[in-house]
Amino acid sequence: MKALARWGLGRRLGAGFAVTLALLIAIAGLSLLRIQGLATTLDRVVVLGAERTQALGRLERSANQFMFTLRDMSAAELSAGEAMMAKARNNWADFVQALDEVHGLLPADDADVQPLVVAVRERGAGVHELLPLGEKEAEGRGDTAAFFAIREQMSNQYEKWSGRQKEWSASLVEVIAWDTRVAQATSKASIDDAKTASVFVVAGALAALAIEIGRAHV
Numbered sequence: 001m002k003a004l005a006r007w008g009l010g011r012r013l014g015a016g017f018a019v020t021l022a023l024l025i026a027i028a029g030l031s032l033l034r035i036q037g038l039a040t041t042l043d044r045v046v047v048l049g050a051e052r053t054q055a056l057g058r059l060e061r062s063a064n065q066f067m068f069t070l071r072d073m074s075a076a077e078l079s080a081g082e083a084m085m086a087k088a089r090n091n092w093a094d095f096v097q098a099l100d101e102v103h104g105l106l107p108a109d110d111a112d113v114q115p116l117v118v119a120v121r122e123r124g125a126g127v128h129e130l131l132p133l134g135e136k137e138a139e140g141r142g143d144t145a146a147f148f149a150i151r152e153q154m155s156n157q158y159e160k161w162s163g164r165q166k167e168w169s170a171s172l173v174e175v176i177a178w179d180t181r182v183a184q185a186t187s188k189a190s191i192d193d194a195k196t197a198s199v200f201v202v203a204g205a206l207a208a209l210a211i212e213i214g215r216a217h218v
Contacts, residue, residue, distance in 0.1 A: 070154065
């Protein structure tokens with residue numbers, strides 16, 4: 001302070017201004033970095049996260065619709081066989097399309113989700129086996145015969161096929177739960193980034209104020 005007191009007024013004002021300016025530039029730079037990080041996090045939450053959640057919703061609905069169609073077959077008349085087979089094939093095609101869409105939206109660096117999606121695909125394929133099995137047993141006699149064979153399979157081996165559907169449903173629940181956890185964690189990260197940015201701004205402003213007060217009393 002004594003050394004500063006020997007400085008001329010112009011020199012002291014210049015030095016104080018330089019320090020304050022440097023501090024403000026540092027505050028602006030750090031705040032910008034934190035805001036950019038916040039923007040990236042929000043992009044993951046709002047854009048990518050929402051797209052993934054919607055795709056997983058379509059995946060779950062298409063899988064459930066396929067299982068509903070199979071269950072409806074057990075009580076349907078033979079006259080509905082062709083329509084039911086067509087509906088089941090369309091439901092499965094919707095599931096395959098939704099699964100491909102989900103794959104494109106999964107984070108490549110998350111090792112937890114890959115086994116979950118593999119389980120969804122494999123357990124779904126286990127349920128889907130009913131269709132080619134019925135077609136094989138129909139021996140080229142058409143969809144009505146395939147429908148009848150599928151219906152007989154589900155009736156004669158109810159525990160097997162209902163068990164596979166339950167396992168498939170459970171795997172879908174697990175991957176939806178993973179998405180919920182990721183969304184919550186990303187949302188928390190965005191809140192933490194916002195708090196950190198606020199701390200930088202407030203701390204920098206207080207520091208600049210303290211320097212100005214100290215300079216005024218030199």
